[in-house]
Amino acid sequence: MGGISRYIAQRLLLTIPMLLILLTLVFLILRVMPGDPVLAMLGGRNVSPELIEEYRHKMGVDRPIPVQYAEYLNGIIHGDFGKSFRTNKPVVWELFQRFPATLELAAFGLLFAALFGFTTGVLAATRADRPIDHAVRIFHVGSFAMPLFWLGLMLQVLFAVKLGWFPVASRLGGRIAFTFEPITGFYLLDSLIRGNGEVIADIAKHLVLPSITLGFALTGLLGRMTRASMLEVLDQDYVTTARAKGLKERVVILAHALRNALIPIVTVFGLQFAILMGGAVLTETVFSWPGVASFLVRSIEARDWPAIQGSIVFIAIFISIINLIVDVLYSVIDPRVRY
Amino acid sequence: MPENTGQTKIENPTFVIGVIRWIVRRLSSGRHALRRQTILKVGLIIVFLFILTTGLTQIEGLTPYHTTKYRDAPRLQGPSASHLMGTDQLHRDVFSRVLAGGKASLIVAFGAIALSMTVGSVLGWISGFTGGFLDRVLSLIMDAIYSFPSMILAIVLVAMFGAGIGPMIWAVGFVYIPTYFRVTRAEVLQVRETTYIEAIRAVGASNTRIILRHAAPNTVNAIMAVSSFNLADAILTVAALSFLGFGLPPPAPDWGFDIQNGQKYLQSGSWWLITFPGLMIIALSLGFGLIGEGISDLVNPKRKRKRV
Numbered sequence: 001m002g003g004i005s006r007y008i009a010q011r012l013l014l015t016i017p018m019l020l021i022l023l024t025l026v027f028l029i030l031r032v033m034p035g036d037p038v039l040a041m042l043g044g045r046n047v048s049p050e051l052i053e054e055y056r057h058k059m060g061v062d063r064p065i066p067v068q069y070a071e072y073l074n075g076i077i078h079g080d081f082g083k084s085f086r087t088n089k090p091v092v093w094e095l096f097q098r099f100p101a102t103l104e105l106a107a108f109g110l111l112f113a114a115l116f117g118f119t120t121g122v123l124a125a126t127r128a129d130r131p132i133d134h135a136v137r138i139f140h141v142g143s144f145a146m147p148l149f150w151l152g153l154m155l156q157v158l159f160a161v162k163l164g165w166f167p168v169a170s171r172l173g174g175r176i177a178f179t180f181e182p183i184t185g186f187y188l189l190d191s192l193i194r195g196n197g198e199v200i201a202d203i204a205k206h207l208v209l210p211s212i213t214l215g216f217a218l219t220g221l222l223g224r225m226t227r228a229s230m231l232e233v234l235d236q237d238y239v240t241t242a243r244a245k246g247l248k249e250r251v252v253i254l255a256h257a258l259r260n261a262l263i264p265i266v267t268v269f270g271l272q273f274a275i276l277m278g279g280a281v282l283t284e285t286v287f288s289w290p291g292v293a294s295f296l297v298r299s300i301e302a303r304d305w306p307a308i309q310g311s312i313v314f315i316a317i318f319i320s321i322i323n324l325i326v327d328v329l330y331s332v333i334d335p336r337v338r339y
Numbered sequence: 340m341p342e343n344t345g346q347t348k349i350e351n352p353t354f355v356i357g358v359i360r361w362i363v364r365r366l367s368s369g370r371h372a373l374r375r376q377t378i379l380k381v382g383l384i385i386v387f388l389f390i391l392t393t394g395l396t397q398i399e400g401l402t403p404y405h406t407t408k409y410r411d412a413p414r415l416q417g418p419s420a421s422h423l424m425g426t427d428q429l430h431r432d433v434f435s436r437v438l439a440g441g442k443a444s445l446i447v448a449f450g451a452i453a454l455s456m457t458v459g460s461v462l463g464w465i466s467g468f469t470g471g472f473l474d475r476v477l478s479l480i481m482d483a484i485y486s487f488p489s490m491i492l493a494i495v496l497v498a499m500f501g502a503g504i505g506p507m508i509w510a511v512g513f514v515y516i517p518t519y520f521r522v523t524r525a526e527v528l529q530v531r532e533t534t535y536i537e538a539i540r541a542v543g544a545s546n547t548r549i550i551l552r553h554a555a556p557n558t559v560n561a562i563m564a565v566s567s568f569n570l571a572d573a574i575l576t577v578a579a580l581s582f583l584g585f586g587l588p589p590p591a592p593d594w595g596f597d598i599q600n601g602q603k604y605l606q607s608g609s610w611w612l613i614t615f616p617g618l619m620i621i622a623l624s625l626g627f628g629l630i631g632e633g634i635s636d637l638v639n640p641k642r643k644r645k646r647v
Contacts, residue, residue, distance in 0.1 A: 315491065
């Protein structure tokens, strides 16, 4: 395993310049562009220039940009992302507070995308050039043109307002939110630990519509890749061999073909995860989901510089870690890969 | 790469003429052009209709009702014969606003893609051709931007640039630069090693000349397909930015913004405020997507045969 730990170390080293570039970019954009955080925070009220100066000094935005930059980098190295202008709490605390909500949503979104994408992809590939194949392909291409925020709103209108099957927004029903005490922050997990059936059902119901919305960002992509990859695999000799052995078609497709077809899909999972995080911004906004992405949007509106910078670095680190995990998993799925 | 060697015969000195000739040649001749034309045609027709409708409805009097000044309809009423897509909370006709609401989307999408295509391709050619330290630094920067969620980056940028069409072009355009950088750089790296480039260099052609006349035209194929898909994506990004409130200022009609407005009346069941602008966004984005599919099939006929 010496090879793999060296590989992980190398990859970690490579992510540092990437993070630095992103961080610098955002830092510069925030400082160069119009929009004063002090004025935004004081809310356009009639304030004296002295008060503005005082706040400017307190927030540390009156110092030269290189000094601010150096201090900021120094802070990040020590895990300090500064304090939010808005809430006056450490940005790291704010982010970790909201991170489980985003991760829970992303996990279930991914689950939905995988189930739906793989199923439709396999369905189309095993019936290539037949009507069902064409229907699925049109659906896949069409799904790329779907505005996520619109899908979320339409689901709300249909399943929440008209049919009343699911709640419109948020993570918890009002009454349950009063008494529910989270443990890990992953509400579904927490409710399972507590074992209260009513709470579990409520939390699960709140997850359905947001998960479908977010998952839709990847459904078409996964489905398309599954179909293409399956078509390639189904032509291989070992699939013919499996069939010749007299295995059931279901076993051939799922155990022999799909397992190998998934390999190229897993390799680009890192990029797909970036798409998922982008979708989370819209999904969380539409469903009032208290996650990292909606925190970023609100920070932008308030010109909360440390919060914006912190969120972006946080998301970038998160995506880098996911990429790393995917690379390591890759060697588990495909035993031919060695580092 | 038989596809590309055919392409190098473009003898026009400028890139633009190369692009035009490429489109004309691809559309007018060849077996491949005939086979999968339907998708491309449908896409082109959709986009053309959208440009036409949006363009015409910007002229006063060409929408059924005035998009902002007409305030005589009943408030928040569902679709009817006189108001095909219902009315909003300000007594305005939704149908008229939906027809005219694509202005920002189209301008920003085309503007942004033009910006990112120019900057990204030029950087990609230079980076791929010169190699060395510059190439490594540029690639690292581009990879950093590319690996980050484009939607989030676009939101942050437009929030800092300020709302409106101009800022949105810069924000969305910036986000797509790495896409073109990667595509052109990869192509140039491949072309650079071919014998004909070596021959041209032996004759004494300058680097600028090699890039513009020989390396760049080879990347046209890839760029054309990528930009169509990018346009489809840009339409969605612009809609999302407008939805979040970074688009045109009210009361101008705009799909994304009108959906945000409709969100407030969702609980009371006013579904028409959200539904119709959204369908327009889907149709336009789908149109660009189909053009991308069509061009990809033309550029790479194997793609169709392998049914990818």
